[in-house]
Amino acid sequence: MRYQCRRRPAASVLLAALSISLGACGGSSPVDQPAPSASVPGSSAASTRCTALAALQLPDTTIESARLDRGGVVLKYLQAGSMPENCVVTGTIGAYTSAYTNPDTGSNAYGTRFELRLPSNWNGRFFFQGGGAADGYLAPAHGPIPGQTATLTGNSPQTPALWRGYAVVSTDGGHDSGSTQAASLKAGFGVDPMARINYGYGAIGQVTPIAKQVIQQYYASAPAYSYFLGCSKGGQEAMQALQKYGDQFDGIVAGDPGFRLPHAAVAEAWTTQALAEVVLTDHPGAVDSKGHALLYRAFSNADLELIRKSVLERCDTLDGLADGMIFQAQACLGQFEPASLQCTGRKTSSCLSAAQVQGLHTIFAGAQRRDGSAIYAAFPYDTGMNGSNGWDLWNLGALPLGFNTALNATLAQQSSAYVFSTPPNPDLDVFSVNIDSFAQSITATSGDYRTSAIGFMAATSTDLQKFRAHDGKVIFFHGGSDPVFSPLDTIDYYQSLSKTYGGSTRDFARLYLVPGMNHCFGGDYTADYFDTLDAISNWVENGEAPERIIAKPSTASSRLPKQLTRPLCPYPQYAKYEGSGAVNDAASFSCAAP
Secondary structure, eight states: OOOOOOSSOHHHHHHHHHOOSOOOOOSSOOOOOOOOSOOOOSHHHHHHHHHHGGGOOBTTEEEEEEEEEOOOOOOSBTTTOSOOOEEEEEEEEEEEEOSSOOTTTOOOEEEEEEEEEEESSOOSEEEEEOOOTTOOSOOOOOOOOTTBOOOTTSOBOOOOTGGGTOEEEEEOTTOOOOSSGGGGGOOGGGGSHHHHHIIIIIHHHHHHHHHHHHHHHHHSSOOSEEEEEEETHHHHHHHHHHHHSGGGOSEEEEESOOTTHHHHHHHHHHHHHHHHHHHHHHSTTOBOTTSOBOGGGSOOHHHHHHHHHHHHHHHGGGGTOOSSOOSOHHHHTTTOOGGGGBOSSSOOTTSBOHHHHHHHHHHHTOOBOTTSOBSSOOOOOOSTTSSTTSHHHHHTOSTTOSSOOOGGGTHHHHHHHHTSSSSOOTTOOTTTOOHHHHHHHTTOOBTTBOSOHHHHHOOOOOOOHHHHHTTOEEEEEEETTOSSSOHHHHHHHHHHHHHHHGGGGGGTEEEEEETTOOSSSOOSSOOOBOOHHHHHHHHHHHOOOOSOEEEBOOTTOOSSOTTOOEEEOBTTOEEEEOSSSOTTOGGGEEEEOO
16 A cells, blocks of 8 residues: 655644644624723833833742833734734742652753733733643743634734733743743653642642732733633643632633543553554554554545545534534434445455454544443544544654654653653553553552642532632533544533533533534634634623634635634534525524534
8 A cells, every 4th residue: 555645744733733722713793891990001111110020029929020022023823913012921930849850851940930911902801821732831921712723834813812902821830841832742740749730730720819910010900800711731721720710710711621631641542552453453564663553554544534424424414414514413423333334355445444443443432441441431423534633643643754643642652651640650651551550540649649640630520619609601612523532521521510500501601512623723624713712701791692603614624615604502502504595604504402
């Protein structure tokens, strides 16, 4: 068989996937902005007030710099125009010297770094920017909006929160792994017990009050409204903010949340081992220098496209229209059977081998213990098997490099070894680790590691009394083709929340599924471009619950008409074509009960 390179080179794909700070536009109209309690007029006055913040004394905090960024430059946010003038404050909270040396950096120094940007033309609001991957990188506090996808070229048409007038804070999650985004691949910080906790949730509790105190000092006013938005690891952080710090935020958006990240890490090892079995069965000897199966040999682009088309044949019209997207996802569950594609003779591009069929069964059923009990949720079949930031990137990697680049075998390898194993186990190998033992390790404590991986990472509580008492609102969204965190897991959480709060759940919490969208963004057949900041702020400030969120294809989704729009409906409703009207217009669709 002749193998060809996949559409995207490994390095750029990797960084794009880790950029959980997503790009731009679409959605409801802007909310009426509260007048700021204090503006900072004039660059000269703003510079004086800004630099004065360097002398600010705050509990267990060192302000390292305070400078005025006069803005005026056009960054990657092309639609937003030039960055507004803002005061940039950086600092470290809770600095300490650890008894454990980070093997990635060789350092024993820890602490929670933050960057806070205070626009001269403030709208009176605060925006906490969720992190991504293993954190460890202090991203610019621009306030990218989850649900407004990043583009693969590095340019984004979105309008981030800073450009909209929000004061924005970002954090490295309590550990410094480097100065570039690639640092978020490194998880050696997990040797330190406190760094683990700060990564899981503690950094949120540290940064939020300090950021608000700096805002109070600069503007002589507290924020009128506070928001937390994030996707992936940032979605996990959003759910920690929801459950542990609910009285600090008025609105929260949790996209494709890794709220059971330790369980998902076991599932990544499960998937890697299942794919390795496919490779070693169909392509004996296809191994790298470590003896690991070359995962990209498991399925070709043609195989993935065959699966996508077969799923569509069974489910595309369930929502009333054949348009390449499956909005009636619940009805699609169980409709596609991989065995229907199994070759009766030799392997060709129009059928799957027996090993491939078994591999799909194993992977999509979800990680299980030897006794058959579930470790992590099953995955639904959707349209994102092949495409940008899709199943192939996370599970297979790029072709034909001779070594494994799949994120499940790179990023997941580090996190599994140092963060989700207790005690940290540098020798853990996701290709060979015993799944039952790994599953037990995420619940374990040992010596100085008094909190298990589940204890500091999982955000599964449905006790949201603090948040409810604060009259908070939360939006969850999840890509139907997410290959990392199963949308079925997020559905399970929302159903549990609904059992806790009954019919009142919709008054403060809603879930939106995005057909065809991969992990936080991307997919060749998806409308992955929608404005969650407008949606949550309209709900919080104007009482306008998002009955539908309008989405359209992003520049990362090249195969749908650019003028297409679709409504994202609150679960369990789905977008149903009414049978008449323009098929590319969201107005032709209703939010229907399943």
